[in-house]
Amino acid sequence: MTISASMVKELREKTGAGMMDCKTALSETGGDMEAAIDWLRAKGIAKADKKAGRTAAEGLIGVASSGQKAIVVEVNSETDFVARNDAFQGLVREIAQVGLATDGSLEAVTGATAPSSGKSVSDTVKDAVATIGENLGLRRTAMLQVSNGVVAPYIHNQVADGLGKLGVLVAIESDGDKDALLQFGRQVAMHVAATSPLALSNDEVDPATVERERAIFVDQSRQSGKPENIIEKMVEGRMRKFFEEVVLTSQAFVINPDLTVGNALKEAEKTFGAPAKITGFVRMALGEGIEREESDFAAEVAAAAGKK
Structure with missing residues (x-):
């Protein structure tokens, strides 16, 4: 599959990763944007940000x-x-x-x-x-x-x-x-x-999200070259941290971060x-999850002027 410049640009905006890293990620995942984000995260190049790059209505x-x-x-x-x-x-x-x-x-x-x-x-x-x-x-x-x-x-x-x-x-x-x-x-x-x-609680986190995070953590941990039993402990530790970050009752309270x-x-x-x-x-x-096509104002002006 041909990886277009616009695809690389979109992935770069969503992850903050470098252009070449984005191009490699897209090539490795057949142009699948979500899979490319996961690939970059597994390599430690990008952080999770499922809402990045989305335009609010x-x-x-x-x-x-x-x-x-x-x-x-x-x-x-x-x-x-x-x-x-x-x-x-x-x-x-x-x-x-x-x-x-x-x-x-x-x-x-x-x-x-x-x-x-x-x-x-x-x-x-x-x-x-x-x-x-x-x-x-x-x-x-x-x-x-x-x-x-x-x-x-x-x-x-x-x-x-x-x-x-x-x-x-x-x-x-x-x-x-x-x-x-x-x-x-x-x-x-x-x-x-x-x-x-x-x-609200660990049990209420979408199982697909949990499995996705676990798979990424396993991939990251295996890059350390440590034995499988150590990798499992590393993954469990990271999963505990993940739940602390995304489950309301386990999060550090912004009003008093000590609790x-x-x-x-x-x-x-x-x-x-x-x-x-x-x-x-x-x-x-507002507009969460809505994708809106962004117009290229310069291209529109050029088209209106009869330019190519």
């Missing part, structure tokens, strides 16, 4: 909460200019509020009635396309609820009340003081925004006046 993340229940929604637009539009902000805020009265699923929120129009959220968004002048879409929703305790919402870099580019929900079950729980929950939500954990999030929760129980348990979290970043 425009729009807003909105949150709404009612103490024991909260929802986060993502509504996309074509340009960031629209995200600053009062009408668009009002639409996103209304969708979040309407969604709070549903089960939180995308289907339920889309079919719910928006008070401002008396129509479904789906039709209200369609009407807004004509009014605002851009293609709009409700892309994702997520809800957390507790039977007793709080769901703490957090918007990072808030652009307006309950609106921003990154939303987090953290659910804490407890009979303790609600204000104290909400304050601690917000701190954990800020932590989640900063560290982007993969799961893990799990230990910080235990300490905070003194202020709650009761035992507490983090039962879930949601982190929703």
Whole structure:
């Protein structure tokens, strides 16, 4: 397979590796971008960064909460200019509020009635396309609820009340003081925004992700030339470190790095006046996972001028 310059450039942007290393990695993996990233990581040339190189779509993340229940929604637009539009902000805020009265699923929120129009959220968004002048879409929703305790919402870099580019929900079950729980929950939500954990516990990490990391660590460890029994111990040590980095309760708490999030929760129980348990979290970043083709402005200008 021919490895194009654009493929090398993309891999370089995603990994920070050198151009020749990127070309070699792509050649070794038949042009498979994900496999090439793993190849570079196994050689110690690149670090894991699954979100690198991805272009965020425009729009807003909105949150709404009612103490024991909260929802986060993502509504996309074509340009960031629209995200600053009062009408668009009002639409996103209304969708979040309407969604709070549903089960939180995308289907339920889309079919719910928006008070401002008396129509479904789906039709209200369609009407807004004509009014605002851009293609709009409700892309994702997520809800957390507790039977007793709080769901703490957090918007990072808030652009307006309950609106921003990154939303987090953290659910804490407890009979303790609600204000104290909400304050601690917000701190954990800020932590989640900063560290982007993969799961709440080791068991909840995607098995495919675990196997992928283990395979990379085995490959790296074998390059040391040590016996298999030593390699296995090295791999287990690296896997423990991996879980400490990606599992919420095992991560060093950004508010107090001397404690893990799990230990910080235990300490905070003194202020709650009761035992507490983090039962879930949601982190929703605007445009996460959306690939957008970037235009070559210079090429467009040249084409418009009739040049080749």
